[in-house]
Amino acid sequence: MFPGTILMGAQSRLLPPSLPFRFFIAAAVFHIFVWVVLFLGAEDAQSFIGGPGLPLGAIHLLTLGVFVMTAIGASFQLLTVATGAAHKWLWACKLAWWLYLPGILILIHGFTSGDHHVQVGGAFLTIAALVVYIVVVGDILARSNSLKMALSHTWVGLLSLIALFVLGFLLIVDFEHGILPEHSAIGMAHLILAVFGFMGMLTFGFSHILVPMFALSPAPPEKPGFASFEISVGALILAVVGTLSSLAVVQFAAIILGLVAAGMHIWTMNWSLKNGMRKKLGLSFVMVKAGWVMLIVTLLIGALAVIDTAGDNVVTLFGFLALFGWLLTFLTGILQRVIPFLASMNMNKKGVKAPRLSEMASETSLKIHAVCHGIAVLFISLGIVLNQTLFIQGGAISGVIGSIGFLWFTLAIVKSYRTYHNIPEAPKAAPSETTTA
Amino acid sequence: MQQFDLKFVNSLHDDHVATLALLEKMESTISKQGKGNCPTEINDEMRSMLNDMTAIMTAEITGHFAFEEEYLFPRFAAAADNAIPMMLKGEHDVIRPLAKQLTDMAKKAKTDGFDQQTWEIFYDLGLEIVEREVFHIQKEEMGFLPALDQIIDPDEEDELTMAYAEKKSSI
Numbered sequence: 001m002f003p004g005t006i007l008m009g010a011q012s013r014l015l016p017p018s019l020p021f022r023f024f025i026a027a028a029v030f031h032i033f034v035w036v037v038l039f040l041g042a043e044d045a046q047s048f049i050g051g052p053g054l055p056l057g058a059i060h061l062l063t064l065g066v067f068v069m070t071a072i073g074a075s076f077q078l079l080t081v082a083t084g085a086a087h088k089w090l091w092a093c094k095l096a097w098w099l100y101l102p103g104i105l106i107l108i109h110g111f112t113s114g115d116h117h118v119q120v121g122g123a124f125l126t127i128a129a130l131v132v133y134i135v136v137v138g139d140i141l142a143r144s145n146s147l148k149m150a151l152s153h154t155w156v157g158l159l160s161l162i163a164l165f166v167l168g169f170l171l172i173v174d175f176e177h178g179i180l181p182e183h184s185a186i187g188m189a190h191l192i193l194a195v196f197g198f199m200g201m202l203t204f205g206f207s208h209i210l211v212p213m214f215a216l217s218p219a220p221p222e223k224p225g226f227a228s229f230e231i232s233v234g235a236l237i238l239a240v241v242g243t244l245s246s247l248a249v250v251q252f253a254a255i256i257l258g259l260v261a262a263g264m265h266i267w268t269m270n271w272s273l274k275n276g277m278r279k280k281l282g283l284s285f286v287m288v289k290a291g292w293v294m295l296i297v298t299l300l301i302g303a304l305a306v307i308d309t310a311g312d313n314v315v316t317l318f319g320f321l322a323l324f325g326w327l328l329t330f331l332t333g334i335l336q337r338v339i340p341f342l343a344s345m346n347m348n349k350k351g352v353k354a355p356r357l358s359e360m361a362s363e364t365s366l367k368i369h370a371v372c373h374g375i376a377v378l379f380i381s382l383g384i385v386l387n388q389t390l391f392i393q394g395g396a397i398s399g400v401i402g403s404i405g406f407l408w409f410t411l412a413i414v415k416s417y418r419t420y421h422n423i424p425e426a427p428k429a430a431p432s433e434t435t436t437a
Numbered sequence: 438m439q440q441f442d443l444k445f446v447n448s449l450h451d452d453h454v455a456t457l458a459l460l461e462k463m464e465s466t467i468s469k470q471g472k473g474n475c476p477t478e479i480n481d482e483m484r485s486m487l488n489d490m491t492a493i494m495t496a497e498i499t500g501h502f503a504f505e506e507e508y509l510f511p512r513f514a515a516a517a518d519n520a521i522p523m524m525l526k527g528e529h530d531v532i533r534p535l536a537k538q539l540t541d542m543a544k545k546a547k548t549d550g551f552d553q554q555t556w557e558i559f560y561d562l563g564l565e566i567v568e569r570e571v572f573h574i575q576k577e578e579m580g581f582l583p584a585l586d587q588i589i590d591p592d593e594e595d596e597l598t599m600a601y602a603e604k605k606s607s608i
Binding site for chain 1 (some may be wrong): 524527532564571579
């Protein structure tokens, strides 16, 4: 059986397209600024482990501007369609947007400028938006009894989100007032909760819906899927406890469990790809698979960081690979399937032929993105390892070019959608008289 | 592998599997040839693809589509949601003339071969139908078929299985 009767009544549960799309377009725009700010802060980035400045701004442009922005848009749309539980409060989704966008702009400005009051103001708005998001998504999850795998991951993701914004706020207060005993340990716990807790759980959970859907495969076997989930929760708890207590043995155990969980997750996803009816999944799944490889590489680098044998910048490399190597690669791979798919689900008018997916946007922009993104990850990793600012700057320039390619693709889809809806509906057009948008 | 509870739903799923295999084969064969490179002769690989395409596409747009439109869409609309059958019917209406034109061209090409002009038309139509059919099947497999398993009264299973067999045998 497929993972949920995704389309049954889906039309009536599709949100107004402007709602999820505003989050996806904003993420594509923030994506460019991530690389720009990383370029500007390249000198400090190679050994960055925390503190206000351009690298912190770049990281939060990525985590809040790209990752969480995408997660909010995808959760609002995907969960309601996949679970069959309709939104109770559409206004709350809009409210989350209007709190979140200014909130993160102010917060990131605070991080780059070092202005404490701006940071606090931005944090309040951002946390308010995330609370609205948690309530909306929590309500959908509470009313759903299908898709247990995706739901379980999402619940843990939401709990991690609460923990991470509480720690994040404490870190901001600590910048000014020095209240925390171990700022760097709490900063690392905040990063772990963000990367492996919130985003990691959501990407693992949503993959159980999206990968079978795109590969046209049955849902992967539940046993290894649930085992992977349980082990990953154990790994997450150990990682946070180990980091806060500075116990290397606990951190190491967390990484071993993380590797096992990641391996099992990748195995279940590959099971779907192998048993899927659609074998040619294109460039997007090259990115998705590259993301999976980078997840394993990230954890191995994490192990080196814990046993402390790989030079000074290994912690920075671990953070960079987790954020840019694994999550950003995976997310842009999935998004390039989700955005046109969602647009075309909303292009359904009598007598007006919907454009093909390939007509909606050129694949050239995605190829440019993929190549430039790969170069950026490679160069910046080398820059961190070799302490070479020039490598980081070169990688960031490549990242800027790639992210412009990705925005070009996203805007082309939006343009195609608008063009289609500008064509008047033809009530009784024969198939031969249909028009392509 | 039996994915669904109802026999005719599994048959529809099996049709999708066969159609997708054909579409991937077609995509590979014509992409490998290239749009500007008209085949000078119909080699074994091309002939096999043309034969499969004629058989499977004809079955798809006559038996499969007709069965869904006549028996399943009305039941789905009554039990759940009219928007989905309308959307799927709209896609049938787009795919049907494309598939008809493509199969006519394939039958002619098996005896006369392609010239540059007909090959370019065949190439474009082929890639268009691959995209449209894959997306259409994706929608049916994601929601329509699983929903049928829940909507259709098991007492109707034999009748619908029979009706589907008749539609297929009338091709």
